[in-house]
Amino acid sequence: MKEIREVASALLSGGQVDWVLGYEEDAKGLVKPAFITDPAQAARLIFDPRCVHNLAVYLLPGRRHVRALGRGALVVKACDARAVAGLLREHQLQRDELVLIGVRCGGVRQDPGPDAVLNEESVAARCALCPERTPQRVDHLVGPELPPPPAGNRDLLREIAELEALTSEARFAFWSKHFSRCVRCHACRQVCPLCNCTRCIADKSQPQFIEAAPHLRGNLAWNITRALHLAGRCVGCGECERACPVDIPLALINAKLSHFMHERYAHEASEDPEQPSPIGDFRSDDDQEFIR
Amino acid sequence: MSQESHPTTPEGAPHPEPFQPKIVAFVCNWCTYAGADLAGTSRLKMAANTRLIRLPCTGRIDPLFITKAFEQGADGVIVSGCHPADCHYATGNLHARRRFAVYRELMAFLGIDLRRLVFSWVSASEGRKWADLVNETVRELNALGPRNAYPAVDREGDQ
Numbered sequence: 093m094k095e096i097r098e099v100a101s102a103l104l105s106g107g108q109v110d111w112v113l114g115y116e117e118d119a120k121g122l123v124k125p126a127f128i129t130d131p132a133q134a135a136r137l138i139f140d141p142r143c144v145h146n147l148a149v150y151l152l153p154g155r156r157h158v159r160a161l162g163r164g165a166l167v168v169k170a171c172d173a174r175a176v177a178g179l180l181r182e183h184q185l186q187r188d189e190l191v192l193i194g195v196r197c198g199g200v201r202q203d204p205g206p207d208a209v210l211n212e213e214s215v216a217a218r219c220a221l222c223p224e225r226t227p228q229r230v231d232h233l234v235g236p237e238l239p240p241p242p243a244g245n246r247d248l249l250r251e252i253a254e255l256e257a258l259t260s261e262a263r264f265a266f267w268s269k270h271f272s273r274c275v276r277c278h279a280c281r282q283v284c285p286l287c288n289c290t291r292c293i294a295d296k297s298q299p300q301f302i303e304a305a306p307h308l309r310g311n312l313a314w315n316i317t318r319a320l321h322l323a324g325r326c327v328g329c330g331e332c333e334r335a336c337p338v339d340i341p342l343a344l345i346n347a348k349l350s351h352f353m354h355e356r357y358a359h360e361a362s363e364d365p366e367q368p369s370p371i372g373d374f375r376s377d378d379d380q381e382f383i384r
Numbered sequence: 385m386s387q388e389s390h391p392t393t394p395e396g397a398p399h400p401e402p403f404q405p406k407i408v409a410f411v412c413n414w415c416t417y418a419g420a421d422l423a424g425t426s427r428l429k430m431a432a433n434t435r436l437i438r439l440p441c442t443g444r445i446d447p448l449f450i451t452k453a454f455e456q457g458a459d460g461v462i463v464s465g466c467h468p469a470d471c472h473y474a475t476g477n478l479h480a481r482r483r484f485a486v487y488r489e490l491m492a493f494l495g496i497d498l499r500r501l502v503f504s505w506v507s508a509s510e511g512r513k514w515a516d517l518v519n520e521t522v523r524e525l526n527a528l529g530p531r532n533a534y535p536a537v538d539r540e541g542d543q
Binding site: 378 | 455484486493496498503
């Protein structure tokens with residue numbers, strides 16, 4: 093915690109950056125993103141298991157108010173660093189526009205508060221699937237080495253296996269039940285650092301591919317499309333599911349497709365921006381068992 | 385497959401017409417469309433259940449098209465284009481192959497029976513293969529019966 097403040101303060105007072113984006117605690121004990129522009133304010137920055145947010149979403153080119161603030165530094169966990177790599181890979185960002193302050197992570201909570209306790213109840217399900225808890229390729233690495241997070245009550249891979257054991261009718265019923273609750277607020281899209289099309293297909297009305305009304309028909313088309321556009325790009329930060337006001341288990345779909353990408357194309361969302369995304373790339377000997 | 389192949393109306397009364405699956409076929413202009421044309425000019429017998437949609441390349445087929453076809457009541461979808469290394473645009477079908485692999489996986493996970501989603505490579509000279517593919521798909525869909533889930537989606541929320 094002290095280290096983050098020191099680094100942030102030094103970067104700001106040295107004039108290397110105009111702003112630092114990190115985490116702060118509000119009066120209710122909830123953690124929220126904090127923009128720091130004054131070195132004297134750097135003492136507000138904290139890092140603990142409540143820091144669940146993926147701040148890479150603030151770097152999207154569409155966020156012109158952030159770009160207008162000038163050159164910035166970002167506090168990143170390993171999952172956030174993978175999202176930044178995703179943006180670099182897709183040329184949404186230049187690496188030298190940005191200073192990355194990496195923090196060693198010991199797992200985060202499902203929710204950003206009210207306390208920082210990390211146990212099997214509170215730990216985020218995604219942390220069990222995390223391939224690397226120490227961010228690589230950052231400019232400053234801070235924080236102590238932390239033990240791995242406790243195993244949570246929710247096991248995404250087990251839930252996926254249970255779903256896959258059902259008949260396809262039962263699976264369709266399961267997902268219909270969840271998607272019929274979708275209110276099409278598109279919070280899953282807004283919070284996702286990799287859902288960054290300048291104009292989303294869901295917002296197009298001529299022709300309208302995805303019905304805008306919160307009806308199961310359009311909801312299915314939207315959720316299928318969202319999942320597909322993130323296949324092989326999703327870093328598993330779990331923000332979409334956290335942002336969902338009706339608790340659709342989006343992490344299951346994302347984890348399922350990430351797992352498939354790993355199994356089929358040996359792809360892992362990594363912090364290497366040079367590694368191509370599996371969609372938009374191909375090999376001439378790709379599996380085509382399913383094609384008659 | 386001993387499933388009832390005659391659809392029922394929402395009230396459960398038997399439908400007067402025997403079930404004819406609606407199949408949407410997304411085909412590429414250069415290979416499969418020409419192949420289907422060859423099947424026609426060769427006067428091969430084939431089921432008339434497919435509605436062909438001709439696109440420049442399989443790489444042009446956004447998986448959303450397939451979603452949309454199911455949404456609009458297709459019982460099955462065929463996607464077909466040039467064999468690998470045969471693509472008019474060199475690599476369109478190779479890009480498409482990965483996309484379809486993922487799409488297929490996602491649809492299976494969301495509960496779409498994969499027998500309703502057929503991918504194939506049919507070249508311009510494979511009229512016979514196209515006719516067989518259509519006939520076989522119709523046979524399978526006949527055995528599977530109508531796809532009721534999406535029509536049910538249509539009715540959901542209606543009073």
